[in-house]
Amino acid sequence: MARILTGIQSSGTPHLGNLLGAIIPAIKLSKDSKNESLFFIADMHSLTSIRDPKSLKENTYATAAAWIAFGFNTEKNIFYRQSDIPEVTELMWYLNCITPFPMLTNAHSFKDKSSKVHNVNTGLFTYPILMAADILLYDADIVPVGKDQKQHLEMTRDMVGFFNNIYGDTLTLPQSKIDEKVMTIPGIDGRKMSKSYNNFINVFLPDKKLRKQIMAIQTDSKGIKESKDPQSCNVFKIYTLLASDGDIEQMEKNYSGGNYGYGHAKQALYELIIDKYSSERSRFNKLMDQQDLIENQLQKGAKKARIIAQSVLKRVRAKVGYKNMT
């Protein structure tokens, strides 16, 4: 049996990039009966950027609702909120003490934001160590993530090496699982879709707002009559990630044939999303009206997660030379 673990920050409502890059593939893996899955909301990582307690809470529920709406079975698996498991910060400290400083200065997540170093908090700098603790606290075998998290997984594996070299075989070496097909989902401006670039598509929005987001996808300025290149078009790129082979072929023909405007392509993408995700959208909205239900599931998950966390931490405490608490 393999133990699958992944986390997603609660820095907003999960967008199409999060869904295709992380949530949907992870749920698929969780359905394999040979696997045991632990999925969590990384609300402590979110604290590196979110300072408003109300949004932090609201985003946590929206993230949880997205997982559940897309079919994650919270009874069979373990679904929890990172901040409900205080053991993770203790393990993080042990990892802090074996991680070389220069390794962190090389992290993309830090480098990207460090041009304004005076604005960077230490939490952002040590972010990869908290992430490693998230993974190692549960002896995870496989960690499904988007391509942008690859370096963090490599760092986690390095930390296992450092720790086990010093203290003997203690921590489990995890493996990342990156779906090369989805890799990086482009946003409405062609850059990586991300909450931080505000270029995302939120499939849970009400129809009109969702349509507005899709209509804002950037394209070149070719007129309706002209023939267009699908491969360089953001609308087409997103469409191919969702549509059937037949529909993709048809859309390609429409582009090259002319008399087909970007407005038509955007409308087709909008209709496809509404149709494809209609039950997920309605489940999400129902759940957001019943946050106590989400809370209840998270509490149950935290109980199950803490049992594993405490047993791993017990092993680690003994190795570093601490007395175990009873």
Ligand code: ADP
């Ligand atoms: P964001 O960049 O919007 O803040 P997160 O960093 O919270 O997204 O990412 C959560 C998960 O979703 C990660 O596993 C990440 O790799 C995946 N992910 C985020 N954006 C994309 C994208 N554009 N394409 C593919 N996967 C993505």
Ligand code: TRP
């Ligand atoms: N850093 C991840 C992201 O932004 C979220 C995350 C936190 C995570 N801890 C994790 C992902 C542990 C996988 C495993 O996407």
